Amino acid sequence: MAVEAKPQIQGYRLDEHAMLVTLNLKKWSNSKHNKKVSAEVANQHGADQKMGRYTNKLINPEPLKEINSIDSQIRMEFYRRTLPWTDEGTRILSCSGYMDFVDAMRRLSNQRKAAIAEFAKMFPTYVSDAQTFLGSLFDSQNYPSQQEILGKFEFTWAPIPMPTAENFIAKLAENEVEMIRQNIESNRDDAMKGAVNDVLERMVELAEKMAEKLENYSKTEQENGKTKVENSFKDTLVTNLKDLLTLVPSLNITNDPKISEFASRMTNELCRYDGETLRNSDDVRLNTAKAAKSIVEELKGLL
Numbered sequence: 515m516a517v518e519a520k521p522q523i524q525g526y527r528l529d530e531h532a533m534l535v536t537l538n539l540k541k542w543s544n545s546k547h548n549k550k551v552s553a554e555v556a557n558q559h560g561a562d563q564k565m566g567r568y569t570n571k572l573i574n575p576e577p578l579k580e581i582n583s584i585d586s587q588i589r590m591e592f593y594r595r596t597l598p599w600t601d602e603g604t605r606i607l608s609c610s611g612y613m614d615f616v617d618a619m620r621r622l623s624n625q626r627k628a629a630i631a632e633f634a635k636m637f638p639t640y641v642s643d644a645q646t647f648l649g650s651l652f653d654s655q656n657y658p659s660q661q662e663i664l665g666k667f668e669f670t671w672a673p674i675p676m677p678t679a680e681n682f683i684a685k686l687a688e689n690e691v692e693m694i695r696q697n698i699e700s701n702r703d704d705a706m707k708g709a710v711n712d713v714l715e716r717m718v719e720l721a722e723k724m725a726e727k728l729e730n731y732s733k734t735e736q737e738n739g740k741t742k743v744e745n746s747f748k749d750t751l752v753t754n755l756k757d758l759l760t761l762v763p764s765l766n767i768t769n770d771p772k773i774s775e776f777a778s779r780m781t782n783e784l785c786r787y788d789g790e791t792l793r794n795s796d797d798v799r800l801n802t803a804k805a806a807k808s809i810v811e812e813l814k815g816l817l
Contacts, residue, residue: 533609533675534605534675535596535671536603536671537605537670538671539589539668540666540667541578541666542658542666544573545569545572546570547568548568551570551651552568555568572644584629585626588669591618592605595607597712599705600705606676608764608765610763611763611764630667709767713765713773714816716758717813720755721780721784724752725806728802728806730745731745731799732744747789751792752784752785755784759780762774783809784806
């Protein structure tokens with residue numbers, strides 16, 4: 515069935531259903547440009563110093579892995595629970611998804627604080643070890659104190675009210691008001707379309723991947739009694755789609771019924787069976803692949 519209706523954008527009071535949100539994530543830089551060594555290498559090879567530089571780690575990177583891992587989780591959760599709004603990194607967050615977003619950010623913030631506290635506790639030891647690792651490259655002036663290292667890490671997020679044309683025109687000359695209003699509302703509608711398309715593109719990507727994986731999978735019994743499997747897939751083929759569909763109600767910032775309808779169809783038709791069942795049953799696998807292809811085709815009609 516062809517899809518003709520496009521998501522409704524114009525005239526929708528987005529400011530009543532969503533907010534903007536920014537992410538600020540900073541950490542101590544475990545590297546330093548060594549000007550002296552850079553100059554020595556350039557002179558040794560007769561090269562211009564501007565053509566290269568030597569940068570060395572300040573401590574063994576291993577102790578920072580846990581913090582780096584948590585930072586990756588923070589970014590992943592931030593992006594999966596929000597939608598694009600501007601090129602500057604501001605994202606849009608629905609009011610319905612706000613509390614789950616806050617819970618996720620607080621949980622990760624607590625994990626990050628604990629990891630940073632442990633890192634700061636051991637920091638003098640890491641600096642002492644660095645003298646051995648770096649040899650003559652070690653310079654004590656490159657290291658903050660144990661107390662100062664805590665201030666090198668930061669994690670904040672800030673909700674911002676969704677701007678409307680009325681926010682900007684109160685003090686403008688009357689003959690400029692309509693032009694400014696139209697420009698602001700046009701830009702807002704374009705950004706909203708981009709946010710809606712982001713949801714649809716996520717749905718298309720995972721459904722398309724499912725169709726491809728299920729169609730290409732094969733399992734044959736060989737003469738030696740062993741089973742030959744080609745183009746296998748993991749259970750995450752289904753669970754990743756389930757995770758996305760769980761978020762769709764909060765990502766559907768315009769409350770578009772078509773998006774809700776497709777999310778329901780994908781749950782019922784593509785997530786009905788787990789990975790093991792899809793691998794073991796040819797009929798179930800091929801029927802699910804057929805359903806995925808059909809849904810992808812219809813979803814693309816909304817883009």
